Structure formats: C-alpha cells, structure tokens
Amino acid sequence: MTINLEVLLTILGMAAVTYLTRWLGPFLMSRVTLSKKLETWLSYLPGTILVSLVLPDLISSGVAGVIAGFASLVAARLSGNLFLALVVGVVTVWAGRSLLG
C-alpha cells in the first residue's frame, strides 16, 4: 500500500491532461457562435468518429472479426438492440476463431 511521489505526480499529470481533452471540446464550441455550417459539421462527427474507431480495428481483427462485424451490423439493423448486437458479435467471433484456428 504505497505511493511513490514521482508516480503520484505522473498519474496526476495524466489525469489533468485527460480531463483537459474532455473539457476542451465543449469549451471551444462555447466560444464560437453555433452557425448552421458548424452544426452540420458537428452532426457528422459521431458517425465519422465511430467509423474511424471501428474500421481499422475490424480490418486487423482478421476473417473471423470481419464476419462477426457483419453479423453485429445485421443484428443491430434488424433488432435495433445494442445488447443483442454485442452478443451476436462476441459469439460469432468466438465461434469463428475456434473454427478457423
């Protein structure tokens, strides 16, 4: 149960810069007038961020991953249920990795 001072300061530094990144987006937006163009830009962000989160990892997760990704997509599209999409994805990738080695 010890904390080294240097370690503590490093963790506090990490925490500070991380909170800064969480706080900065809304702060910067509050400094500008929300024009129509700006709102349009913001409306595209969630989708494009999610694509950027998903696609590189999906590609590097191999054949089983790509198949499972497609299965999750279909499950989400048909059911609209997040949990179902999660279960379908995990089970498919587990089965795929077991079968494909």
Added chain:
Amino acid sequence: MTENVKEESRPEVDFTAAGAWIGFRQSLPVALSVFAYGLVFGVLAKQANLSFLEALLMSVLVFAGASQFTALGLWVVPLPSLTIILTTFIINLRHILMGASLYPYIRHLKTLPRNVILYFMSDESWALTMGQFQSGKRNGAFLLGSGFVIGLGWWGSTVVGYLLGNLIEHPEQWGLDFAFLAVFIALLVAQWKGKKNILPWLVAGIVAVVAKFLLPDKWYILLGGLAGSLVGAWLNDD
C-alpha cells in the same frame, strides 16, 4: 419521474436522477465488457510494478483505457514522466471532437453538472449518450449514469485484475475484445441517415485506416473523424 422530452428546434437538456438511471441500465452490458478488458489492465499494472493503490488511482483519476495501457508500456525506472503525460494527452485528443459533438446537447446545462459529466465521457459512454440524445431523449444525466456504470466496471476490474495476477491474460480467447467493436458497430448503424453519409464515412474510413498504418497512438481516430465530418459539412447544408 417521467422523461421530459421537449421537441424544439433548439435541443434542450434535462438533468434528473431518472435520466442517470436510464444511462446506468442501458450501459450495463457495455460495462461488463469494460470489466473484462479492465482485468487485463489490472494484471499488466501489477507486472509493470505499480503498487495496488497506484494502479487504482490511475484508473479512477485518468479513466481512459487506451492511454493507461500505453502508459504501462512506458513504465520503466527512472519514470519518463513527461513522455507518459504527453503521450496520454495525444492519445486522448479524440475526446475534443467527441466533446464538441456533445456540445449542442449539453450547452444549456449549468457549468458544474456539465463539467462533472465530462469526466465520465469515454469512447463507450459518449457513443451511447449521442445515440440517446439523437433519438430525442435529452437527459444530460444519461452520460453521468452511463459513465458511472462503465467506471464501476473499469475501477472494479483494475482491482480484481491486480489481485488475480496472471489468471486472465488472454480475454480475446473468449471473444470479449470484440464486444467493443460490436457495440460501436451497432451505434454506427443508428447513425446512418441515408445517402448523405456515404462519402463522409468513406473518407473517414480511408483516412483512419491509412493513418493507423502510418502514425503511432490514436491519431487515426482524430484524423478520420475530422476528415470525414469536414467533407460532410462541405457537401451538405442540412
């Protein structure tokens, strides 16, 4: 308490305990996969010679998985503190874009609750909250409940992983690493608004894949999200 949904052109946001509870409940499955992922962090933190308290403190105060894993990779004696802090900042720059996209929905909240819920903004809670806000249910406390249950998963798994040591080294054996991708894919499906999404998403995908190949850390998320959304804003005026 009932969900108070105001249908106005300007998004209004409530902040109620009921909203937090909905966020808590709806994020529970995701919190379970965060727990599985966090076990690995606990194990690695022990192997990197952090004390139990230091590992827990990092998970509670920083609360950002990718940057914490990277920090462990840099954790040597003497501790390269500045490098670790700077790398953490770069990996978490994507939060700026996520926060900006939340802004229209949380702008009417008071400063204190707004700054508190921003601490709970992770990739997962942000994506779940955006989905919730866009479906018309605009309760800012959703992010609090969502982030809190995901936090419980993350903090709890840091503790359990640290204490269990080397028992759970390969969660990918169970396909658990895929849970996040599945959730993000489902949330992405909900973001589909028709043909106008095709080009922005294509650009985001290409830029992200190329950037992940060329650049270290998490730059690819920031660059892909930025490039795709700018193309969308440039092409459309809706």
